[in-house]
Amino acid sequence: MNIVIQMQKNNQNTRNLLPLTNFEGSLANKVYLVLRTAILSLVYHPGEILRKREICGKLGVSRSPVSEAIAILASEGLVNVVPKAGTYVSLFSMDEIKEGAFLREALELAAVEYLVDKITDDQLAQLYQNLGEQEALISGGDFDAFYVKDSKMHELIMSFTGFKRLRTLAESSWVQVNRARHLNLPSPGRIQETVNEHRNIIKAIEAGNHQQARTATRNHLRQLIKYLEPLEIERPELFEPS
């Protein structure tokens, strides 16, 4: 018995958490970002219990900032707090993933349509610059590097509206989709398709065509869901029973 407990402790202690110094802001905010990163990259598995004391020890902080961090994670839906019992990493839920995709689509469609009338030449140039960098990565097969550029492009579009909370909100809505994305590797041909979809969006914005911009954006965002839907059958243990 003692041996089993010891093994669990070892497994958890050797778990790979980023150091607090990688992040900025209050201690609570740093802890929040550390935990969020760990949950999104599946270092903590869906359904797993989150041990406050272990986190305190590993990060060298007291329970206050950890509690505050967990409260924020709970409001985002990344963890599930059971009063007086424990905090658990949320299981995937296909309903929540679909809702996240819906919210993201709602926000991004509005952003794109807003930009159709208001985008500046400089902003357009930045988008094309980013698109060029994406193209340069097509043949390399470096999915991670490509994904960074991909995210960056969506961030650019959000920030160009000038609405400060929009980006945060979109990312927070998208978070479950983003976590699920880590479960499967993208197919090689998908990168080329993605770049084409991105180009369609930018061109429609440039052309000032509302309807086309909406269609291109919607089409692009709905691709990912297609790849995620089979996961519920392939990895049922990570999903909420429905």
Add this chain to the structure above:
Amino acid sequence: MNIVIQMQKNNQNTRNLLPLTNFEGSLANKVYLVLRTAILSLVYHPGEILRKREICGKLGVSRSPVSEAIAILASEGLVNVVPKAGTYVSLFSMDEIKEGAFLREALELAAVEYLVDKITDDQLAQLYQNLGEQEALISGGDFDAFYVKDSKMHELIMSFTGFKRLRTLAESSWVQVNRARHLNLPSPGRIQETVNEHRNIIKAIEAGNHQQARTATRNHLRQLIKYLEPLEIERPELFEPS
């Protein structure tokens, strides 16, 4: 000096906070709802400092739940936490109000468009039922009662999508607009117009007309902003300097 302080304390102690028992959930959640209600109804004025100790005393709780409540209010943008200095009720910001309106429009347009294809007969009946109740209130001039029905209708639309977070998110986005709304009384004729706009939305959904549903919803949501824009000039002390 002592007299002045005493007067301030009296002013604050007689302030009208709802009792904790009006709300449910954890103590922290109750405190959050008490404070949120007070801020939205302008019991606490924009720019005013929020005294934790006073709140603790008045509600009979310790600082922990109050701190957690304030953290959530801060994430919503209703208060402004200055580290090691103080927490202040956020000033109005026309930019934030416009952003709130943008986000709400994005979400509600998506919801309405979603419902155009998926609404059930029973749901439509509920909307018409609500619309009838609105009509009954037109002549009475009871703005508060009408506003309850108005909010209820938008809630219905959001909930009919089946997306659980959508309603919360829309309300949270809208919160600054909602607070600003308390600053001016609606004009009597506006109620009739509002009901007409609501009817247009429902009819477009019923007709299954995407474009018309979008136009009707957008048109309706953009009315309120027109009434709010003059406030920045009429009540500059409540707004952030821009």
Add this chain to the structure above:
DNA sequence: ATGAATTGACTAACATGTTAGATTGAATGC
């Protein structure tokens, strides 16, 4: 073997003590 009851370990929630940084306003120098 099986199911209910119980107990003990674990946890979040809450209370309270401590620290450090910001603000304010009075005292000081010019």
Add this chain to the structure above:
DNA sequence: GCATTCAATCTAACATGTTAGTCAATTCAT
């Protein structure tokens, strides 16, 4: 009279102690 300094006072942030609810393993009765 006016700017500057500096100390008293305020606050959020953080640490730690306490309480009470939950859960799971084990025991005990059947």
